[in-house]
Amino acid sequence: MRTRTIRAWSWVHKWSSLISTVFLLMLCITGLPLVFTHEIEEVLLHQQWEPGRQDGERLSLDQVLEVALSRYPGDVAAFMSFDEDRPVVNVTSVAPDGPAGVYNFQPIDQTSGETAPPVSGHPVMEFLLQLHTDLFLGLPGMLFLGAMGVMLVVALVSGVVLYAPFMRRLPFGAVRASKSARTRWLDYHNLLGAVTLAWVLVVGVTGVVNTLATPIIAFWKDTALKELTVAYDTPVAVGERASLDAAVKRAQAALPGMKLQFVAFPGSDYSTAHHYAVFFHGDTPLTTHMTTPALIDARTGELAAVAPMPWYVKTLSLSQPLHFGDYGGLGLKILWAVLDIAMIVILISGLYLWLARRKKKA
Amino acid sequence: MSRKDLGLLAIFGAPIILFALSLIGLIGALLEDGQWDGLGAALLGTPLLVLAWALIRRRR
Numbered sequence: 001m002r003t004r005t006i007r008a009w010s011w012v013h014k015w016s017s018l019i020s021t022v023f024l025l026m027l028c029i030t031g032l033p034l035v036f037t038h039e040i041e042e043v044l045l046h047q048q049w050e051p052g053r054q055d056g057e058r059l060s061l062d063q064v065l066e067v068a069l070s071r072y073p074g075d076v077a078a079f080m081s082f083d084e085d086r087p088v089v090n091v092t093s094v095a096p097d098g099p100a101g102v103y104n105f106q107p108i109d110q111t112s113g114e115t116a117p118p119v120s121g122h123p124v125m126e127f128l129l130q131l132h133t134d135l136f137l138g139l140p141g142m143l144f145l146g147a148m149g150v151m152l153v154v155a156l157v158s159g160v161v162l163y164a165p166f167m168r169r170l171p172f173g174a175v176r177a178s179k180s181a182r183t184r185w186l187d188y189h190n191l192l193g194a195v196t197l198a199w200v201l202v203v204g205v206t207g208v209v210n211t212l213a214t215p216i217i218a219f220w221k222d223t224a225l226k227e228l229t230v231a232y233d234t235p236v237a238v239g240e241r242a243s244l245d246a247a248v249k250r251a252q253a254a255l256p257g258m259k260l261q262f263v264a265f266p267g268s269d270y271s272t273a274h275h276y277a278v279f280f281h282g283d284t285p286l287t288t289h290m291t292t293p294a295l296i297d298a299r300t301g302e303l304a305a306v307a308p309m310p311w312y313v314k315t316l317s318l319s320q321p322l323h324f325g326d327y328g329g330l331g332l333k334i335l336w337a338v339l340d341i342a343m344i345v346i347l348i349s350g351l352y353l354w355l356a357r358r359k360k361k362a
Numbered sequence: 363m364s365r366k367d368l369g370l371l372a373i374f375g376a377p378i379i380l381f382a383l384s385l386i387g388l389i390g391a392l393l394e395d396g397q398w399d400g401l402g403a404a405l406l407g408t409p410l411l412v413l414a415w416a417l418i419r420r421r422r
Contacts, residue, residue: 164374168367172376173416191416194377195409198384285395321392328391331403338410 006165013158014354020151021347027145027207028344030132035325035336037125044122051087052112059110061244061263064089067113072104076238079270081262083107088116101138139214146211152204159193166190182356189349192342199339200346206319216316217269220309225272228295228305235273236266242301244276251278251294254303258282261291266298274298277307285327289317376412383408 033040059067061080068091069075075093082089087110092103107116134141167190170176175187193200248263258280264270271277275295281288295304309317321327325336383405391402 163377164370167373171420172373173412173420175417175421177421191413195380195413195416197377198381198388199406199409202385202388285398286393289392318392322388328399328402331400332391332406335403335406335410339406342410342413 006162009158009161013155013162016151016154016158017350018354020148020155021351023145023148024152025344025347027132027148028340028347030128032337032340034125034128034132035333035340037120037129038326039330039333041120041122041125044124045117045119047117049086049117052109052114054111057111058087059113061089061248064108064110064113065091065244068106068108069093071106075104076267077265078103078268079262079264080244082260083119086116087111142211142214146208149204149208149211153201153208156193156197156201156204160197163190163194182353182360185349185352185356189346189353192346192349196339196342196346200343202322203325206323209316209319210323213316216312220313221269221272224310225307228307229272229274236298241266241298242296246301247276247296247298248278250301250303251276251280251296254294254306255280255292258292264293271295275304289321289327290314291317380409380412 065077065080069077072093072095075095077091078094079092080089081092088107089110090105090107092105094103105118105121107118108114109116130136133145135145137144166186170187172194173191175191176183244263248260252258252260259282261279261281264277264279266275267273270279270293272295274297276298277293277295279291279293281291290309292306292308294306296302297304325332387402387405387407390398390405
């Protein structure tokens with residue numbers, strides 16, 4: 001490689017890294033506990049709990065919804081989801097005139113209608129998650145962190161290119177421990193970067209895709225979902241809605257063998273103004289992460305359409321597990337944590353190499 | 363470049379193998395359950411084993 005070419009790539013590596021390092025460090029440090037969110041919340045939120053009734057009788061979904069909304073008068077239902085290992089239905093509602101993004105979330109015992117203790121959403125974890133997702137700045141913050149992720153990819157590519165001239169006289173894995181600190185840390189930086197590249201690239205790229213979640217879902221709603229619902233013009237008023245139970249049963253009949261995941265109510269982010277969107281997922285490892293909604297006419301309770309997700313929503317769905325590392329048991333999570341620490345060492349050593357070089361020049 | 367320089371394959375050989383093993387582990391554990399969870403983790407763990415080897419054996 002010619003000296004000028006190396007210099008150009010060095011410039012790219014230096015600036016893409018310098019711009020993003022402080023944000024990537026924040027992402028790595030907050031990401032470390034977030035990998036274990038489920039385990040941490042199990043400890044922090046642990047509470048003995050028994051369903052109110054043991055005879056198997058359950059309230060209908062319409063009754064659960066009524067109970068939930070009676071506790072927040074004026075709210076309208078946005079989502080309903082279902083716990084897998086206890087008879088609990090989670091109702092998310094929102095005040096129509098309230099500030100954007102503020103939801104009321106209630107886990108409700110489906111046997112008694114009483115409030116059930118939460119199993120997720122501990123304030124500390126929520127704080128870390130929001131810092132990690134959008135820096136508390138909403139969509140602009142998310143997109144900004146996405147841009148930092150793009151910077152990371154640029155730094156990775158330029159790092160791979162520069163690896164060749166740096167390693168042309170060293171065997172793989174060499175660490176010149178007896179040389180100066182700068183040489184030693186250059187070797188650590190190169191070695192760590194070379195062995196963790198695949199993981200860092202996958203977590204980085206899927207992280208960028210996740211930052212696009214809001215525009216991806218909005219685009220889906222405005223295009224694919226809209227095409228299915230052109231026949232309607234006026235939203236369905238709450239009093240005109242058909243039974244939720246009947247809607248879910250109708251949807252289940254349309255997608256036999258699939259598992260119910262959540263219901264998006266008319267007017268919410270994941271549905272139209274006229275439909276209950278009832279989301280299902282498959283039960284193979286891959287299809288667990290892919291949802292398919294059945295749209296039920298909220299006025300008549302009839303099936304309007306089954307709307308398989310387009311490729312860009314599927315890409316988003318697959319980017320989530322690949323970013324979170326929550327799909328292969330505790331072993332995979334521990335690896336996620338160790339690789340995350342390796343990434344922190346790469347970031348700090350990179351910063352050190354830049355500072356040490358500036359000092360040498362001065 | 364002098365004659366002592368290594369070729370691209372000598373430089374990138376080991377990193378490419380680790381890249382491929384990690385990627386197979388990452389995606390394998392996503393596509394299949396059961397045994398693949400362990401196998402996927404093992405494949406994704408190879409870079410860390412190689413790292414440990416390098417830090418012990420390649421220091422000079």
